[in-house]
Amino acid sequence: MTRKQKRLAIIGGGVGFLVLAAFLVMFAFSQAIAYFYVPSDLEKADVPPGTRIRLGGVVEAGSVKRGDGKTVTFTVTDTLSGVPVTYTGILPDLFREGQGVVTEGTFVAGSSVFVADSVLAKHDETYMPKDVADRLKAQGVELSGKETIK
Amino acid sequence: MIIELGHYALVLALATAVIQAALPILGARLNDRGLMELASSAAVACFLLVAFAFAVLTFAYVTSDFSVRNVWENSHSLKPMIYKISGVWGNHEGSMLLWLLILTFFSALVASFGRNLPETLKANVLAVQAWIAVAFALFILLTSNPFARLVPAPGEGKDLNPILQDVGLAIHPPLLYLGYVGFSVCFSFAIASLIEGRIDAAWARWVRPWTLAAWTFLTAGISMGSYWAYYELGWGGWWFWDPVENASFMPWLAGTALLHSALVMEKREALKIWTVLLAIMTFSLSLLGTFLVRSGVLTSVHAFATDPTRGIFILAILVFFIGGAFTLFALRVSYLKAGGIFAPISREGALVFNNLILTTATATVLTGTLYPLVLEALTGDKISVGPPFFNMTFGLLMLPLLFAVPFGPLLAWKRGDLAGVSQRLFASVAIGLVFGVAYYYFMNGGPVLALFGIALGVYLIAGSLTDLALRSGLGKVAGNVAWRRFSGLPRSAFGTALAHIGLGITLIGIVAVTAFETETVVEMKPGMTVEAGGYTLRFDGMRNGSGPNYSEESGHFTISRGGVALTEVWSSKRLYQARRMPTTEAGIRTFGLSQLYVSLGDQISEGGIVVRIWWKPMILCIWGGTLFMMAGGFVSLSDRRLRVGAPAKAKRPKTVPVGAAE
Numbered sequence: 001m002t003r004k005q006k007r008l009a010i011i012g013g014g015v016g017f018l019v020l021a022a023f024l025v026m027f028a029f030s031q032a033i034a035y036f037y038v039p040s041d042l043e044k045a046d047v048p049p050g051t052r053i054r055l056g057g058v059v060e061a062g063s064v065k066r067g068d069g070k071t072v073t074f075t076v077t078d079t080l081s082g083v084p085v086t087y088t089g090i091l092p093d094l095f096r097e098g099q100g101v102v103t104e105g106t107f108v109a110g111s112s113v114f115v116a117d118s119v120l121a122k123h124d125e126t127y128m129p130k131d132v133a134d135r136l137k138a139q140g141v142e143l144s145g146k147e148t149i150k
Numbered sequence: 151m152i153i154e155l156g157h158y159a160l161v162l163a164l165a166t167a168v169i170q171a172a173l174p175i176l177g178a179r180l181n182d183r184g185l186m187e188l189a190s191s192a193a194v195a196c197f198l199l200v201a202f203a204f205a206v207l208t209f210a211y212v213t214s215d216f217s218v219r220n221v222w223e224n225s226h227s228l229k230p231m232i233y234k235i236s237g238v239w240g241n242h243e244g245s246m247l248l249w250l251l252i253l254t255f256f257s258a259l260v261a262s263f264g265r266n267l268p269e270t271l272k273a274n275v276l277a278v279q280a281w282i283a284v285a286f287a288l289f290i291l292l293t294s295n296p297f298a299r300l301v302p303a304p305g306e307g308k309d310l311n312p313i314l315q316d317v318g319l320a321i322h323p324p325l326l327y328l329g330y331v332g333f334s335v336c337f338s339f340a341i342a343s344l345i346e347g348r349i350d351a352a353w354a355r356w357v358r359p360w361t362l363a364a365w366t367f368l369t370a371g372i373s374m375g376s377y378w379a380y381y382e383l384g385w386g387g388w389w390f391w392d393p394v395e396n397a398s399f400m401p402w403l404a405g406t407a408l409l410h411s412a413l414v415m416e417k418r419e420a421l422k423i424w425t426v427l428l429a430i431m432t433f434s435l436s437l438l439g440t441f442l443v444r445s446g447v448l449t450s451v452h453a454f455a456t457d458p459t460r461g462i463f464i465l466a467i468l469v470f471f472i473g474g475a476f477t478l479f480a481l482r483v484s485y486l487k488a489g490g491i492f493a494p495i496s497r498e499g500a501l502v503f504n505n506l507i508l509t510t511a512t513a514t515v516l517t518g519t520l521y522p523l524v525l526e527a528l529t530g531d532k533i534s535v536g537p538p539f540f541n542m543t544f545g546l547l548m549l550p551l552l553f554a555v556p557f558g559p560l561l562a563w564k565r566g567d568l569a570g571v572s573q574r575l576f577a578s579v580a581i582g583l584v585f586g587v588a589y590y591y592f593m594n595g596g597p598v599l600a601l602f603g604i605a606l607g608v609y610l611i612a613g614s615l616t617d618l619a620l621r622s623g624l625g626k627v628a629g630n631v632a633w634r635r636f637s638g639l640p641r642s643a644f645g646t647a648l649a650h651i652g653l654g655i656t657l658i659g660i661v662a663v664t665a666f667e668t669e670t671v672v673e674m675k676p677g678m679t680v681e682a683g684g685y686t687l688r689f690d691g692m693r694n695g696s697g698p699n700y701s702e703e704s705g706h707f708t709i710s711r712g713g714v715a716l717t718e719v720w721s722s723k724r725l726y727q728a729r730r731m732p733t734t735e736a737g738i739r740t741f742g743l744s745q746l747y748v749s750l751g752d753q754i755s756e757g758g759i760v761v762r763i764w765w766k767p768m769i770l771c772i773w774g775g776t777l778f779m780m781a782g783g784f785v786s787l788s789d790r791r792l793r794v795g796a797p798a799k800a801k802r803p804k805t806v807p808v809g810a811a812e
Binding site (some may be wrong): 018029089090091136 | 491536723
């Protein structure tokens with residue numbers, strides 16, 4: 001092969017690989033990302049059952065109920081509307097009523113209960129996940145004095 | 151008073167850096183030796199001044215001087231001494247000062263050890279280092295002054311985030327910074343060579359040790375961070391594909407590519423332009439990482455504060471350096487001549503393949519990390535890109551590279567013999583498959599992919615050893631001759647083999663944990679038992695205790711196997727008083743390379759508690775492998791050839807087969 005051909009082979013290989021990677025990325029984006037919602041978004045947006053989403057808001061006071069030990073149900077609210085959530089497992093240290101959380105999971109067909117497989121409430125007692133705080137503000141919800149976003 | 155001295159030292163450091171940034175470059179232009187030599191003394195002086203400022207801040211922490219705002223915000227008089235010291239960089243201002251300290255430390259190293267560098271190159275390199283130092287010193291002084299006072303001084307501090315109160319904080323950030331700030335040296339060398347418009351194999355020889363050192367520390371920093379997250383957060387995960395993790399992982403990937411391409415450049419004078427570009431990209435990714443972590447665009451334990459001016463300032467630094475570097479590159483690239491030619495199937499070809507995959511993989515990680523930020527800025531939609539995305543893209547892309555790794559060192563430079571090399575690696579493939587099947591059988595089935603994953607890991611290890619065995623002529627010559635050849639191999643050959651073996655070990659750990667870990671969440675009352683990984687855990691009850699600045703509730707568990715009690719483990723939940731913040735202290739017991747991981751949930755009724763128990767088979771391989779990689783880095787670094795400015799090595803002993811010599 002001449003120098004030019006060799007260079008072409010390398011560049012061709014590189015471009016081919018990049019195209020492959022681009023396809024993978026597109027495919028993964030269509031499959032493996034989760035949109036973020038707060039409860040009152042859900043009335044407008046139609047989220048089909050089985051689609052992974054993130055649901056964020058504040059844990060409504062008095063809504064946390066423990067089932068048979070491991071399963072917990074609670075309501076995530078943005079004060080305009082609330083969504084019942086069930087979660088099986090250990091809640092994070094900072095999970096508390098009145099505290100901001102982000103849950104990730106799916107709606108089950110034929111039910112309005114959100115089945116979460118992960119619950120995030122992390123880092124700091126005054127922490128409000130940025131996504132939640134932004135959305136709550138956009139919804140016109142007044143946050144308490146503890147809205148400091150770390 | 152002493153605090154003001156520290157502040158003043160930092161201002162002086164900025165002034166010194168300005169001198170170092172301007173005069174040597176002028177000296178290189180005018181060929182004025184005096185101005186060029188100024189660079190070295192300025193670099194050392196700048197380092198000493200920043201070190202003094204850092205020492206002053208440390209002093210303020212150690213003596214709990216709450217009249218300093220930064221100390222008040224992040225320390226507490228009851229905090230144990232080690233956390234008072236490590237707390238210096240457990241906050242935004244302090245960690246930026248550490249960043250600057252390490253940057254000037256590397257400049258001082260270049261100044262002291264770069265005696266054999268050409269005068270103009272050295273002057274230019276140190277000047278570029280100084281530009282970066284000026285930018286970050288300004289950033290600290292204008293937006294993140296750690297020496298700001300508080301009047302009147304409060305009596306007690308607000309304490310450090312409890313998650314950070316761990317030896318991990320003492321080790322992880324300095325190592326990580328040594329790594330990704332270390333890449334600044336490669337960047338400065340690249341820019342200096344572009345300024346001069348001249349670059350050759352010697353350039354690669356000067357750059358490689360710095361790359362190697364930075365890469366080794368970055369490996370250590372990332373690995374340490376991963377282990378820290380694993381035991382401290384109580385979630386049992388070792389890698390989350392969190393944007394902050396990606397921020398340090400991307401420079402690592404690009405740095406790994408740089409290590410390999412610099413090798414081609416040094417040996418064959420090929421890939422010059424590409425190597426310069428990679429050096430620029432690697433440090434650009436480090437700067438991007440600093441921006442992502444420090445600007446507050448991400449919410450994370452690493453983002454200590456969200457002050458918009460800081461974000462904009464770092465963004466400006468980012469744009470200036472990355473934009474400037476690429477502009478310079480575009481202007482000067484035509485001056486750089488392409489070097490040696492090679493066939494696609496050759497050592498060079500293999501290293502190009504390595505670079506192609508690593509940079510593509512870096513690009514996918516970059517896309518996954520930035521896409522949510524870009525999308526939110528453009529449309530307001532908020533999305534999260536989690537592990538499934540990265541497994542699907544990064545994971546798949548890396549597979550062919552992992553398979554190709556043992557081929558690289560076995561292929562000859564210029565033109566290689568693929569069929570011959572495949573033949574030599576046949577045994578390694580077979581060994582890999584045997585181990586894969588054996589492990590699969592031993593685990594009583596599981597995902598079939600895991601079998602191939604383990605096989606791939608073992609093949610990597612066996613393939614790397616094959617290279618060493620072939621080079622020493624094992625089996626072909628008498629044992630003592632082979633041994634002599636083996637011990638005569640260049641250190642870099644051992645470095646390569648160790649790093650590749652480490653990769654195999656890490657891969658085995660990742661596959662085993664991903665495929666075979668078990669997780670049990672169960673409500674336990676004293677006396678109850680649970681099975682995990684063949685062991686039996688008995689919950690014995692809770693106990694209350696307290697530490698210097700926290701109170702805790704601990705659960706006691708007895709671990710037994712086949713009815714024989716082996717050991718015990720405590721798992722706790724702590725409440726830190728100053729911030730009223732709870733943390734989980736997981737109980738971890740190691741059995742061989744595997745671990746039992748116990749973390750506590752909420753108490754339910756009298757004595758009952760939710761417990762989460764993981765069995766993590768072979769998990770220590772994940773970090774054990776990185777130890778091998780680091781060892782490989784250090785061994786390579788000790789290779790005579792790579793010592794900065796070492797004269798060209800005398801001819802290797804004739805016993806090394808032609809083509810195998812690296």
